[in-house]
Structures are given as C-alpha cells and as structure tokens.
C-alpha cells in the first residue's frame with residue numbers, strides 16, 4: 036500500500052469509483068480508492084440500474100445526461116464489458132399539476148439537450164402495448180433512457196481509472212481519518228496508513244459514521260427499498276424491442292422488463308422506514324440483502340398489477356431489498372465539507388447509478404480546477420448545518436422516500452422536520468397568518484395569509500396572489516415590515532481586517548466608518564462564489580451579511596482565503612441578531628417615532644449604517660439598505676429584544692397602515708428593481724461582467740479573481756444577463772425556462788416574478804450577448820406555452836434610485 040497519495044477516496048461503490056475515474060480523466064493520477072469489501076459490495080450491486088433523464092433540476096439533469104451518454108461508450112473507452120439497455124422511459128402524469136410539471140421538465144430537456152416528447156394516453160400503446168392507461172393525462176417519453184448492470188459500469192470505470200494510474204485497495208477497511216498539523220489528511224486502515232492532500236468520503240451507508248471521525252455531520256438515512264422480479268413471460272420473450280421503463284405516480288413504482296419478466300419497484304408512501312433500526316450496518320455487511328418486507332409492498336404491487344396487468348400473470352422470482360442513502364432534500368452530497376480544507380463528501384445518493392458518472396465528473400472538476408462547470412450548490416454538503424440532526428434527517432429522508440413520485444410545485448417543501456430555527460418573532464408572526472418556508476433550518480415567512488388558509492402550491496398563481504399583492508403595494512405606497520433574521524451574519528475584526536477584505540472582495544470597501552458596500556468573492560478564475568453586504572463598523576471591524584444558506588459556505592470562503600500571518604478573527608454572529616426590514620416611503624416617519632436617531636437624509640445617507648437605540652432597545656444596528664428598492668432601514672437587533680422593537684414599529688406604523696411582508700413580496704419587489712440574487716443570477720457559472728454587474732468591480736486594486744474578470748471584460752461575455760418583460764398569463768417564470776429567438780434556443784431564465792407596482796411579469800435570463808439590447812423580442816417556453824418577452828433596458832421601478840435615496 037502507498038504511504039502517500041494526492042487523493043484517497045473511502046468507498047468503492049458507484050459514487051467513489053465514478054469520482055476516481057473522472058479524477059484521472061481530469062489529469063490527477065496519484066489517486067487511491069480504499070474499499071472494505073469488493074467494489075460495489077455496498078448498495079451499488081443490487082440497484083435496479085435505471086438511468087432516467089426526467090428531472091426538475093437543470094443541474095441534476097446535466098448529471099444524468101452525462102451518465103446516459105457515457106455508459107453506452109464505457110466498454111469501448113475502458114475495455115470492460117457493459118450491458119447498456121437503451122429502452123427509453125415513460126413518466127406518467129395523472130393530474131393537471133403533474134402535467135404542468137411534465138411541461139416544465141420538457142423545457143429542461145431542451146436546455147439539457149436530450150430528446151423528450153409529451154404524448155397523450157392514446158399514443159402510449161405504440162411504445163408500451165401492455166400498459167393500462169386509466170387516469171393517465173399524458174406521458175413524458177424519453178428516448179435515450181436506459182438501464183444497466185451497476186457492477187458493469189462501476190468495474191468499467193475502475194478499469195479505466197486503473198489504466199490511467201489510479202490504485203484501488205480492496206478488502207481494506209478505513210478505520211479512522213485524521214487531520215495532520217501540516218494540513219494533510221491521514222487515512223488509517225487495517226492495511227496501513229496513507230497521507231493525502233485530499234480525502235473523500237464515499238462510504239455509502241457508512242458515510243455518517245466515517246464523517247463522525249472528523250466531527251462532520253453527514254445527514255443521511257439508510258432507507259429500506261425493495262423491488263420484485265417475476266418469472267419470464269411469453270409476451271415479453273416474443274416482444275422486440277424492450278419495453279420502456281415506466282414511472283407511475285398511481286402505483287408509485289417503476290415498472291420495467293428484466294430477463295423477460297417484469298421488475299416492479301414501489302416507493303411506498305406511508306410505511307417506509309430506515310434499515311437496521313437506524314443503526315449503522317455492521318462492518319462485515321457485504322454484498323448482502325436486508326431482510327425483505329413483502330407485506331409492506333403488497334398494496335403497491337396490487338396497484339402495479341392494475342397499471343400493468345401482465346405483471347400479475349407471472350409468479351415472483353426474486354425480491355431484492357437493500358439500503359439506499361437518502362438526504363433530507365433528496366440530492367446527494369458532493370463538495371467540500373465545512374471546516375478544514377480538502378475533506379470532500381461524495382455520498383448520500385438515492386439514485387447513484389444514474390448519477391454516479393456525472394456526479395464524479397463535476398466533483399472531479401471542482402477538486403482539480405477549483406470549480407465545476409455546473410452550479411454545484413444543490414449538492415454542496417454545506418447546505419446542511421448541525422441543525423440537520425438525526426431526528427430531522429430521518430424524518431425528512433423518509434418523507435423524501437415517500438415522495439419519490441410526488442410532484443412538488445414551486446415552493447412546496449416537506450412538512451416534517453420543521454421548526455428547527457426560529458427568530459424570536461416566530462409565534463407572533465404565525466399568529467398574523469405567516470406562511471413559513473424552511474431555509475437552512477430557519478422558518479422564514481413567505482407571505483401572510485389573512486384567513487390563515489395554507490398555501491395552495493401550484494405552478495400557477497394561487498391563493499397567495501392577492502395577499503402578496505397587498506404586501507408588495509404596501510411597501511411601494513406606504514410601509515412594510517419584514518423579519519429577515521435568517522441572514523448569515525459574520526464579523527471580521529483585527530488590524531488586518533480591512534486589507535484582508537480588500538484583497539478578497541471584487542468591490543471597493545468603504546473607507547469611512549458606517550459605509551456599506553455590496554460585494555462579491557470570486558473564484559480564482561473570476562466566477563461568482565459569494566455575495567456579501569459589508570458594513571464598516573470601525574477601521575478594524577466589519578459586519579458581513581449574506582444569504583441564509585451560505586452560512587457555512589461563506590464562513591469557509593473567508594477562512595480559506597486568509598493568508599498566513601494575517602491578524603484578524605472571523606466570528607459567526609448569525610444567531611445573536613434578529614433582522615427587521617422596514618421599507619417604504621413612510622419608513623422614516625415610522626422609525627423616527629421610536630428612535631431618537633437623526634434619520635434625515637443629510638445625517639443618515641443611503642448605504643450607511645449606525646448604531647442607535649430603537650424602542651428603548653440599545654445597540655440596534657441600523658443599516659440604510661434593502662433588497663426591495665425603497666426608502667428604508669434594516670434593523671439588526673439583539674435577537675432576544677426583537678419582539679419589543681417589532682411591536683413598537685407596528686404600533687408606530689399603524690397610522691400609515693404598515694403591513695408585514697414576506698419573501699414572495701420581496702422577490703416581486705427585487706425583480707421590479709432588477710436586483711440579482713445569489714444562487715439564481717449569481718452563480719459559479721458566470722463572471723460579474725456576464726451578470727452585468729460591472730459597477731461592482733473595482734479594477735483599480737488587486738483582488739482574488741481579478742485576472743479572470745479582466746479577461747471576461749476584454750474577451751466579452753460568453754452569455755449576458757438580460758432583464759425581460761413577459762406576456763405571462765397565470766404563470767410567471769420560476770427559472771430554467773428555455774428562451775428562443777425565432778426558433779433558435781438562445782438562453783435560459785434564472786428566475787422571475789410578477790411586479791405588482793409596475794404590473795408586469797418580469798424575469799432574468801442568460802442570453803446570447805448579441806441579443807441583449809432594448810426591444811429584442813423572445814419567446815420563453817413557460818410550462819409548454821411560448822410566451823412573448825422583450826428586453827427592458829432598465830429596472831422597471833425607479834430606475835434612477837430616487838426613492839431609496841429620498
């Protein structure tokens with residue numbers, strides 16, 4: 036065994052081997068994989084091997100497309116046989132909302148470049164003569180779906196990696212991982228120790244145990260999943276070509292052909308549970324099945340028989356039951372673990388056979404080049420904090436399993452695992468009808484339901500529409516108040532704090548105390564990594580705000596960018612402060628009624644901050660900035676005292692008919708102002724030049740990512756953010772809708788909303804730069820309907836910023 040390697044991957048399932056292969060393809064050949072048993076002996080060997088394309092996320096679709104393109108070629112590329120079955124797939128829709136979902140995914144198929152068609156029930160027999168089409172509204176036909184023996188592709192990628200220099204140690208169990216003072220990692224195994232620059236946790240069902248050795252919380256649960264295979268049927272022996280894989284929301288199952296019999300794998304919607312009573316599997320558990328629970332399947336198998344009567348004609352030959360890792364949101368974990376550098380997670384996959392190749396490719400890019408070509412935020416392990424404990428993870432993973440074939444409408448979330456992080460206003464806002472969304476564990480109000488009716492989740496505008504209109508117009512015409520305590524809040528202090536931030540931020544930092552700036556951290560190549568609002572509290576003290584979900588990510592970004600010897604400290608003060616956003620033309624009057632601070636424009640200018648007492652609460656940080664584009668202040672209040680300030684503002688605002696507002700209204704208001712959002716318009720896929728954020732770059736100084744930014748400026752953007760007005764009807768853009776110019780696909784939307792004050796449906800889209808000019812007309816494919824759209828050259832609301840400077 037080697038004593039040193041650049042990378043050590045723990046775990047030889049499809050995820051670990053997929054990464055190993057792609058690291059070698061990206062040029063890192065001093066790479067090692069350690070597997071306690073044989074390759075695939077965890078979950079991978081018994082997977083049903085389906086590789087679908089149908090997915091609602093553009094990034095995940097790219098992951099899947101890569102796999103279905105690679106797997107048929109793997110034999111040729113690696114010399115190892117692979118049994119790829121290019122049978123196609125049919126995803127059924129049985130309700131109108133599911134049909135809308137299909138239409139949304141159809142748009143994604145155009146963007147990701149795979150062939151798909153939405154067909155009516157009468158066309159289904161052409162592709163699948165044995166399906167009973169009762170209750171089916173439509174089907175999503177994917178031509179290039181397939182299934183494959185998981186061991187074939189894993190072993191083929193292992194062979195390919197070995198040819199390029201990788202080493203694989205089988206029958207070697209990793210027993211510990213330690214961080215050395217040098218910053219390297221030491222992987223301890225029963226066959227010796229290996230020091231490495233990078234360590235990767237690909238330990239499948241054991242990944243939480245392996246993570247715990249280094250104090251990492253890995254939120255996965257091992258769910259028990261089963262499928263059955265029948266004896267061969269004459270009908271299928273006689274049939275050519277193979278039937279497509281059917282995914283049916285009625286039986287909540289996949290149904291396909293296997294060895295001339297029928298294979299059915301249901302995702303039960305009420306009775307699923309974790310394996311091994313939630314305990315980790317024994318270390319010697321290898322290539323084994325978990326004890327089958329056929330009773331649990333029976334109601335679903337009966338439904339499957341109704342959908343595919345052929346299934347009921349043959350006896351069951353085998354039942355395969357095994358563990359699948361599920362994360363709380365169903366996406367795998369791939370990317371850096373929080374904390375010390377170069378510990379990577381690559382685990383938690385629930386459909387790892389379909390995803391193993393693509394997931395490996397994009398993580399390999401990230402590790403080797405510092406970033407992937409797709410946006411990896413959906414997979415970044417740091418989207419979960421320590422709040423994602425075992426109880427939460429188990430509840431949400433079970434829900435995720437139950438809902439494998441449930442169609443989530445935009446904004447819809449799991450109902451379990453809620454209430455983990457709350458501001459001190461939670462109970463009061465709930466009483467006012469707040470409808471909460473969970474974000475990084477927090478409960479954050481989306482909108483206020485006047486009659487406390489719950490949100491009717493839909494692809495169309497629904498019961499939130501009128502209340503959100505009220506909220507948005509209150510901010511534009513009078514004054515609104517919002518609890519935005521979910522902000523990530525960090526403080527950088529010390530003699531080198533200013534120089535440090537100057538070096539890592541693209542924008543100029545404030546040189547006067549109280550100055551506020553919006554700025555970005557860029558990757559070395561100049562792509563957007565983080566977005567932050569920085570307030571200079573003192574020459575050596577800076578208060579940093581960023582997105583709720585960026586809490587661990589941004590802490591890492593600041594910590595990792597420190598140079599040795601820099602004298603500063605970085606503190607997370609997120610939970611110390613609650614945040615209220617007071618915004619609207621009457622904001623000054625309302626705040627003045629509860630604070631003696633001089634709020635006049637001369638004394639308190641836009642983009643400045645001060646500490647003051649508000650409603651008798653001292654030490655409130657007042658920042659004259661907001662994301663809605665109105666006169667207003669953010670009030671950063673010691674968390675325990677927030678209710679006092681909130682109540683006082685609500686009383687002071689009564690004469691002005693103050694209205695609480697939530698994130699739906701905020702999204703509408705920010706779209707009217709053409710404010711970009713981190714994670715939607717601002718991602719690691721674009722430079723600030725491409726995001727049309729040139730004015731947030733200070734080229735007169737040196738900063739990380741400057742050469743890439745200069746290059747983007749000189750070479751010209753590859754894509755450019757456009758701001759569009761759409762002739763929408765009852766559905767606004769949600770992002771990832773394809774944009775056409777004539778019949779040519781020229782871009783993709785990143786988000787949108789209806790602007791109530793300007794009475795326009797608005798969206799952002801990345802477009803062919805040549806087309807981003809006033810008046811250019813496009814068609815956006817919104818849930819299957821082409822909608823006319825045109826570029827508008829400036830923010831739809833207050834383009835000269837007079838209101839927020841008032």
Ligand SMILES: Cc1cc2nc3c(=O)[nH]c(=O)nc-3n(C[C@H](O)[C@H](O)[C@H](O)COP(=O)(O)OP(=O)(O)OC[C@H]3O[C@@H](n4cnc5c(N)ncnc54)[C@H](O)[C@@H]3O)c2cc1C
Nearest residue numbers: 046048050071077078079083084085209239386387388389
């Ligand atoms: C019944 C069933 C059907 C499925 N069908 C499909 C399907 O049709 N399509 C699809 O895409 N997915 C399917 N899946 C899911 C798929 O099997 C998993 O998502 C995938 O196998 C996960 O791969 P992995 O590499 O993360 O985990 P694993 O395959 O479990 O690999 C992890 C490896 O790490 C090793 N390991 C752990 N700890 C250590 C240690 N300390 N030292 C050394 N080695 C260690 C283990 O021995 C194991 O080999 C199915 C799963 C089941 C159970």
